[in-house]
Amino acid sequence: MTERIAADAGRGLGHLVVTVLDILKEVLERQALRRLDAGTLTPDQVEALGQALIALELRFAEIRAALDDIPATKGPR
Amino acid sequence: MTTGNWLCAYAITRNRPSTWDVEPAPRLIGYRDLGVVVSEVAPARFDRIDTLDPVDGTLAELAREHDAVVRAVFRSEPVLPLRFGTVLDGEDAARRLLVAGYDQARDCLDEVAGHREWGIRIRHAEPAATTRPDAAGLTGTQYLVRRRERLKAIQRAREDVIGAANRLEEALRRQAADTVGRARPHGVLVNTAYLVETSREAEFHAEVEWFARELRAAGPRWRPRARGRRIRSRTSSSARPPMPDTQAVTGVPGLSDDLLAEVFTPTGTNAAEAVVDLLDRVVHRGAVVTGDVVISLAGIDLVRLDLRLLLLGIEGTPG
Numbered sequence: 001m002t003e004r005i006a007a008d009a010g011r012g013l014g015h016l017v018v019t020v021l022d023i024l025k026e027v028l029e030r031q032a033l034r035r036l037d038a039g040t041l042t043p044d045q046v047e048a049l050g051q052a053l054i055a056l057e058l059r060f061a062e063i064r065a066a067l068d069d070i071p072a073t074k075g076p077r
Numbered sequence: 078m079t080t081g082n083w084l085c086a087y088a089i090t091r092n093r094p095s096t097w098d099v100e101p102a103p104r105l106i107g108y109r110d111l112g113v114v115v116s117e118v119a120p121a122r123f124d125r126i127d128t129l130d131p132v133d134g135t136l137a138e139l140a141r142e143h144d145a146v147v148r149a150v151f152r153s154e155p156v157l158p159l160r161f162g163t164v165l166d167g168e169d170a171a172r173r174l175l176v177a178g179y180d181q182a183r184d185c186l187d188e189v190a191g192h193r194e195w196g197i198r199i200r201h202a203e204p205a206a207t208t209r210p211d212a213a214g215l216t217g218t219q220y221l222v223r224r225r226e227r228l229k230a231i232q233r234a235r236e237d238v239i240g241a242a243n244r245l246e247e248a249l250r251r252q253a254a255d256t257v258g259r260a261r262p263h264g265v266l267v268n269t270a271y272l273v274e275t276s277r278e279a280e281f282h283a284e285v286e287w288f289a290r291e292l293r294a295a296g297p298r299w300r301p302r303a304r305g306r307r308i309r310s311r312t313s314s315s316a317r318p319p320m321p322d323t324q325a326v327t328g329v330p331g332l333s334d335d336l337l338a339e340v341f342t343p344t345g346t347n348a349a350e351a352v353v354d355l356l357d358r359v360v361h362r363g364a365v366v367t368g369d370v371v372i373s374l375a376g377i378d379l380v381r382l383d384l385r386l387l388l389l390g391i392e393g394t395p396g
Contacts, residue, residue: 023356027353052217054215
């Protein structure tokens with residue numbers, strides 16, 4: 001069964017991409033917490049994961065702010 | 078169907094002469110000891126149902142009229158509300174309706190006499206799990222630990238509330254002659270109608286009040302709902318289909334307005350979080366995806382994706 005997706009179907013692609021990546025980040029975080037709970041990470045790894053998540057969080061905030069600055073005609077909805 | 082003599086049918090009740098405090102006054106068409114409450118309606122009114130405006134639309138207006146009549150009849154007699162929008166083609170049709178449903182309608186009326194139906198609806202609003210601790214000055218480890226505490230706290234609160242809601246349902250069921258579960262949209266923990274004997278209503282309400290306190294105590298994460306009412310009573314005590322109800326709702330006099338906790342909006346962050354929760358479980362258990370996707374632009378197939386995908390969280394083996 002073949003599904004067809006029209007790539008020009010929607011606007012606000014930037015927001016859509018950020019939302020999808022945000023969800024991916026959340027899933028990664030939960031997975032990291034599972035690993036933390038399971039005790040299969042070294043303290044260094046835990047620290048590195050935490051730092052990476054903080055960095056991702058800040059970066060996402062920047063991207064969202066940048067997208068929101070785009071005039072509404074080019075933004076979503 | 079003839080035109081010009083339509084009857085809007087509201088409810089089935091006892092065939093006793095009564096006047097109802099509602100305008101325009103409906104009338105009763107009787108058959109043996111049952112009657113159907115109707116009023117004349119111009120077919121033209123149904124021509125204008127072209128708007129779904131839930132407040133001012135024609136449909137809303139008709140629904141409010143229907144509700145007002147059902148309420149008015151209920152003040153003096155037990156009532157089986159008919160589905161909103163039931164229109165009959167003249168008095169003969171009304172009588173045929175009563176003849177056809179006589180036995181069932183009478184049994185239902187006997188069953189609900191001396192009872193009232195109370196609807197209990199509890200909505201669940203969680204704090205946003207995506208709310209971040211202020212990352213400034215935190216080490217990576219501290220950040221992760223705080224996130225874990227927060228997610229766990231949300232999970233605990235959810236379990237507390239679900240537990241309390243289940244106990245509430247169980248306790249109310251013991252007070253009720255009959256119960257009917259209704260659809261629970263996302264975030265609604267309890268949505269049940271209870272048929273309560275009038276003499277037991279005080280106990281029923283006391284039970285609700287008691288659990289309302291417990292639900293509120295389940296955590297500061299439960300904001301009291303600012304408007305609307307959580308306790309709904311249907312003015313009538315209908316039994317199950319085929320005597321459909323109107324689901325008219327009203328507040329309960331004497332019960333405080335912010336009795337039960339909480340508002341939930343199934344949009345925005347909450348919807349995203351539902352996706353995250355779902356994905357988290359999928360990843361944890363693992364998933365295999367196969368698919369054949371063609372991506373097209375302007376109707377022209379451009380890219381073909383033949384997927385053989387395995388998605389699985391890495392549990393990490395020590396060493």
